[in-house]
Amino acid sequence: MSLRSISAGLAALLTPLLLVPALAQTPKPLRIGVLNDMAGIYADMAGPGSVIAAQMAVEDFGGTVLGRPIEILAGDHQNKPDIGSALVNRWIDEDGVDVIADIPTSSVLLGIQEIGRRKNKLVLASTGGSSDFTGKFCAPTGIHWTYDTYALAVGTGLPLAKDGPWYFITADYAFGHALERDTSDAVKKAGGKIIGGVKHPQGTTDFSSYLLQAQSSGAKMVGIASSGSDQIATIKQATEFGLPQSGVKLAGLYLHITDIHAIGLQDAQGLILTQAFYWDLNEETRAWSKRFFERHKAMPTMGQAGTYSSILHYLKAVKAAGTAETEKVAAQMKATPVNDFFARNGVIREDGRMVHDLYVLEVKKPEESKYPWDYLKLIRTIPGDQAFRPLAEGECPLIKK
Numbered sequence: 001m002s003l004r005s006i007s008a009g010l011a012a013l014l015t016p017l018l019l020v021p022a023l024a025q026t027p028k029p030l031r032i033g034v035l036n037d038m039a040g041i042y043a044d045m046a047g048p049g050s051v052i053a054a055q056m057a058v059e060d061f062g063g064t065v066l067g068r069p070i071e072i073l074a075g076d077h078q079n080k081p082d083i084g085s086a087l088v089n090r091w092i093d094e095d096g097v098d099v100i101a102d103i104p105t106s107s108v109l110l111g112i113q114e115i116g117r118r119k120n121k122l123v124l125a126s127t128g129g130s131s132d133f134t135g136k137f138c139a140p141t142g143i144h145w146t147y148d149t150y151a152l153a154v155g156t157g158l159p160l161a162k163d164g165p166w167y168f169i170t171a172d173y174a175f176g177h178a179l180e181r182d183t184s185d186a187v188k189k190a191g192g193k194i195i196g197g198v199k200h201p202q203g204t205t206d207f208s209s210y211l212l213q214a215q216s217s218g219a220k221m222v223g224i225a226s227s228g229s230d231q232i233a234t235i236k237q238a239t240e241f242g243l244p245q246s247g248v249k250l251a252g253l254y255l256h257i258t259d260i261h262a263i264g265l266q267d268a269q270g271l272i273l274t275q276a277f278y279w280d281l282n283e284e285t286r287a288w289s290k291r292f293f294e295r296h297k298a299m300p301t302m303g304q305a306g307t308y309s310s311i312l313h314y315l316k317a318v319k320a321a322g323t324a325e326t327e328k329v330a331a332q333m334k335a336t337p338v339n340d341f342f343a344r345n346g347v348i349r350e351d352g353r354m355v356h357d358l359y360v361l362e363v364k365k366p367e368e369s370k371y372p373w374d375y376l377k378l379i380r381t382i383p384g385d386q387a388f389r390p391l392a393e394g395e396c397p398l399i400k401k
Contacts, residue, residue: 029071030324032058032311033097035084035112036127038076041203041228042104044258045301046127048074050102052295053308061315066322070315073097077108079202084108088115098324099124099314102307104227106130106175116141120326124310127303129227129254130178131389134353138396141326142352143333146276146306149178150389155274155360155382156253157183160221161192163249167219168197169210169234171226179225179253195219204230207237215243227254232262239267256301260375265366268375275359277302277342278376284341299373309342310354346384351396355384 034054036046051074058070073091077084084103091097092115099122103109109128116123117139124143125133131150133142166187170176176199184194196217198210211234214222222243224234231252238250252259255273279289279299288308292300317332318324338346343356361376369375391399 027068028096030065030068030318031071031073031091031095031097032314033073033075033088033091033095033100034102034307035075035077035088035100035108036102036104037079037228038074040079041230042079042127044262044298045228045256046102046104046303046307049292049296049298049300049304050127050307053292053300053304054101054311056292056295057308057311057315061312065315065318066324068324077103077105079105079108081105081108081111085111085115088112092119092121097121098326099311101311102126102303103128104303105173106133106178107173109133110137110174113137113139113142122314122326122330124307124314126306126310127301129175131182131394132174132178134349134351135389135394135396138351138394138398140330140352140398143310143330143348143354144352145310145354146302147274147358148353148388149175149182151276151358151382151387152179152253152274153182153186154387155358156251156272157186157223158190159360160249160251160272161187161190163192164221165193165195165219166221166223166251167195167214167217168223168225169207169214170197170199171202171230172199173202175227175254176225180223183223183225183251183253197223200226200230202230205233207234208241210234211238211241211243215241215246215248219248221249221251223251223253225253227256228259229262231255232259235263235271236267244270256303257299257373257375258301260363261298261373265364265369265375268363269365271363272379273361273363273376274382275302275361275376276356277305278359278361278378279305280374280376281359281378288341305342309338309340312340313338349391350398351391351394353388353391353394355388357384358382358387 075087101124104127131148170180321328321332334348346356360379
């Protein structure tokens with residue numbers, strides 16, 4: 001055997017050995033799963049926009065943490081709990097995902113809450129809204145960031161309580177049920193009256209029968225306890241049926257800036273909505289939103305802004321804790337006030353509720369809008385301790401009586 005052949009053979013044997021330490025030193029990525037509805041009725045208020053917001057958070061943080069590259073995985077749960085649960089289980093078991101974020105559709109969210117509890121992974125809810133997430137189904141691994149159905153009821157239902165009597169058109173799933181329940185409680189507590197309601201399947205396109213029932217009920221206020229394209233269609237068709245013209249007011253209990261954009265100011269003018277974020281509130285919100293708009297070609301919803309804020313706060317906590325271990329990161333997140341364009345001095349409570357100010361806004365008349373996406377005017381700010389359900393009233397089993 002020639003010397004050249006021996007050298008080649010040694011090189012072939014040594015190459016895998018030389019690669020072993022190099023591969024062993026390759027840091028494992030810290031992976032964040034953004035789970036939502038990518039193409040269905042919630043795609044505009046969450047969808048690809050939430051993925052963009054998550055990517056912006058990673059970029060603004062610097063792209064790595066504790067020497068590990070940060071990766072975003074995106075998944076479509078199609079508003080089905082079984083699909084969402086299967087995807088998250090695979091993310092955690094096979095892909096090493098460390099935290100799940102966003103998660104519209106409360107039935108999916110509550111299912112993911114249980115997976116996070118069982119597998120000790122953080123769940124950062126931004127667009128899913130049921131207040132039960134930090135109530136009877138609370139978990140040490142669950143953090144509710146942006147809003148919830150209790151807060152929407154306080155912001156929109158409470159000030160309109162005595163404009164009724166009320167009638168509800170409600171989406172027949174976990175979020176709709178929670179929103180109607182919390183709004184009804186707020187209305188009754190303020191001395192208002194509920195005279196009835198009707199429930200519809202998610203993804204309904206024809207609301208004529210529901211609107212006729214509302215119109216014939218004698219109600220003066222129709223609370224629309226749904227979201228996404230369901231709520232857009234209800235409001236548009238209510239206007240076509242002449243409900244506002246006949247003196248019946250509409251309460252869009254869960255509206256987003258993208259919903260107003262889809263409805264149009266002519267039909268949406270005068271609607272009152274409660275938001276955790278509005279792009280045009282101040283210089284900070286405008287600066288971030290314009291960056292977001294450059295990528296998404298739509299202004300951010302409160303849920304998309306909340307996804308950014310929650311992920312950035314999570315990454316800061318990982319860095320401060322010196323580990324991605326769930327218990328230590330959760331403790332660090334709760335010990336650190338949230339201060340960014342989304343929230344000022346936000347606090348994460350024991351039940352997982354991130355408490356921060358909310359905003360009650362009114363949809364402008366067409367002639368009041370001065371530039372693109374100039375849709376809302378601020379009526380009042382609700383301090384966080386008034387906006388969210390008191391800790392003692394939530395039935396969270398983590399809270400000691």
